[in-house]
Amino acid sequence: MAGTLLVVLIGAPAVAAAAALVVNRARFAEAVNLIAAIIAFAAAVLAVRIAAGGGMRVWWGGYILLDAPGAWVVLCGAIVYLLASIYAVGYMRLLGEEERLARFYALFAAFALTILAGPLMNNAGLYWIAIELTTLVSTFLVAFEREAGAMEAAWKYIIVVSAGISVALLGTVILYWGGSFVLGPTYDLTWETLRQAAPKMNPGILTLAFLLVLVGYGTKVGLAPMHTWLPDAHSESPAPVSAMLSGALLNAAMLGIVRFLSIADAAGTGRLPRGAFIGLGLFSVLVGALFIVRQRGVKRLMAYSSVEHMGIMALGFGFGGPLGVAGALYHMLNHSLNKSLMFFGAGNAMRAYGTKRIGGIGQVMERLPAQGGLWLAGAAAITGAPPFGLFLSELAILRAGFRGGYAWVAWAMALLLIVIFIGFLNHFRIMYFEEAQGTEAPAAPSLWCVAPMWLALLPLLALGLWWPQGFSAYFDLVAQALSGGRP
Template sequence: MVGILLLAVALAPLVAIILIVVARRPGLAAALNLTASIVSFAAAVPLPWLVQADPRVFWDGYIIVDALGAWVVLCAAVVYLLASIHAVGYMRLLDEPGRLPVFYALFAGFALTTLVGPMMNNAGLYWIAIELTTLVSTFLVAFERAAESIEAAWKYIIVVSGGISLALLGTILFYWAGSFVLGPTYDMTWEALRGAAPRMNHALLTLAFLLVLIGYGTKVGLAPMHTWLPDAHSEGPTPVSALLSGALLNTAMIGIIRYLAIADAAHTGPLLRLTLVALGVVSLIVAALFIVRQEGIKRLMAYSSVEHMGVIALGVGFGGPLGIAGALYHMLNHSLNKSLMFFGAGNMMRSYGTKDIADIRLVGRHFPVAGALWLAGAVAITGAPPFGLFASELTILRAGLQTSAAWASFVMAVLLIVIFIGFLNHFRLMYAEAPEQPDSVRGGLSAWCVAPMWLALLPLFALGLWWPQAVWAYFGGITHALGDGSLLAGHMP
């Protein structure tokens, strides 16, 4: 059963790509991509419940579906579905029907690479999956062919390729460290590495982990390696921004989580976790500074992604049942919420014909429904109750207080408040401030553009009010599978 669902998740986009390339008709391409996203989503939803505590391995151990991977696949599938719905309405506004088949083929390809990344059981293949996500999404970022988009794509591919090559070096050093224990040739599965970790050399393991952390951290968008992120997220078409932010970043984060479990098994001390916590704090600081003074609407959302990846990094770094649960819950909430925010930003960008916050005014009056949804999303993404992100951020804060790195929790709390004020201030201006000159607003957002906002907001609301016991148990299982470990929790007060 799990195998069939897994095939459906991966094959749906693959088949869609082939059919789109063969048919080359814009309308059909959109329909095919949408169908693929629905199939992927439908197949990904039962995965976490089916695998629960016992991971399944396929294809000679190259593919794994464990609780952690299934959760990240679910997050990616949610965003793929929402973004595909939005793409139908949004891409029509670009008025280039001839290039739509290329767009949808690349889009499905990007979704495919993000969906299969978390399923890779071999550290080398995981690296290749992450590399492929970069290559495909570069052309999506460059899709609009404006000078800015090409510039963003160039920065994206150079910065991320450089970063990811560090991850390759780290991967090879991990293999080398393992070869002292397991012999010169072995399959580099996560499980094998973890089994060998206690007997690996500590200095070598530390070096390898730091390289991997910086490498995949670049892809996750942790500051100070985040420089590609605001450009790529703001210059690509909106559905691409949503997929980059809501799906891709999680797919890269899972690598860090898995390697951290290996490092934990080796008992190298708290240094590695502290490094991750420090990267999280730096991300929050950078995001806070740039959010407060931001002028571009999509760049605002992009820096908010840096912020939330910082929050997840903190949760993972704190570790323990609370930290892991908070981080994983935050992944899903962030995927839903950031998609909503990007859809709103894209809609407003097209309606007002500008990316500048200063030129977007009286949103609530022009767009009562879409505007209200977007505003609710803005309240949610800053971590205010009653939405899901409030619950997950609070859990991560609590997790931090139980560790020896409690200072990070306090810093996080302060920075979240700064971001709350800065972020909502932009929305106050966009909703309440009168425009300097009477603006020309292109009205009439299509249902395709607004419906995904509803579909994102309602679950987000539900997740904030009600955190089912089963989900707690599920996260508990993942924490256990990762080795229960938080080395920072050694000094509980």
């Protein structure tokens, strides 16, 4: 049953991508992509239920893995894929690219395929290939609008990220070499094999391998200072692609760092690997705060928010323990919902007002009442304000920092969150309460563009008012899986 489920999960976007290319009709492509997204979401929910049973399951010669950490990342990716597919129906029709829409949806489904497949890879080498494929496919989506800024962002994206991924490959090779002294010249590069062999490996080799992987996959995650591709790519992509980049892709890359960290922990390499992870996480929150305060572009504002939230997630995993892992995973889900909402709102505002500048957008609540309240609520939520889900996840991560002996890091994070709250909402004060500079009355977005904002906000609010007990049990399973079964 579980094996068939994974075939459906991966097969749905694969079939959608192929069908969109073969038929090459815009309406058919958007419909088949939406159907694939619904199927993938249902399969991801069932995959989490199966993973909640404990343990891990492997298929196809041990190359495919379904465990609690991977299933959770797949679920977050499937949620964003579904929301973005709904939104794309209304948004992409506004671009005037009817002849190219079938190719867009083929690439969009293929992008979802790579994101959903990556967390299921039970081999460090295959995982690297899956993450590299996300880069190759999404580059064409970043450049889809073919404007000068989009083309520049696509080139910057593929060059910077590919360089980072190459560093991750070097770290993987060094890790394999270190394992060869224990397991022989050839062995399966599965996560469990590496974790079991780690205590016998050379700690210096393992530490070097992890640091290279941290820098490499950290580039893909958008951790500062390797984040330089992210603001351009997120701001120049079509809004549904920006949502996928921020709410789904970054999570898939974060999982690689977390799996390698569990191997370093099993080897007893000391505090350096975890300290480096925490250091990059805190620096990312700092960079996000500084650039959020002075930002002038609406989608770049959302992009630097992604840098901030990936840093917060890194702090949660870095602090470790059941509470830190739970906070990071809860943050992952809430951020996926919240950032989808924010990019959808930004896309609506940009199309309605005809500008990307914050100063060119004004009196949103009066001019766009259907989406104004939704976007403003999302803005409050993304800053970690109650009663939304990110407030609970950030609070859990702060508590994990104090309990884990990282009090000064937790205090620094709390201070930066206050700065971000003030800076981010000040931009929304401009867009909601000041006159737009040189714009006519904007056109209202379609229901396709507003409905997914509701679908993102309502669970975001529910998760802020109620932390499900089943989630806590599931997060404990993830913490045990990452610690090799140790409590």
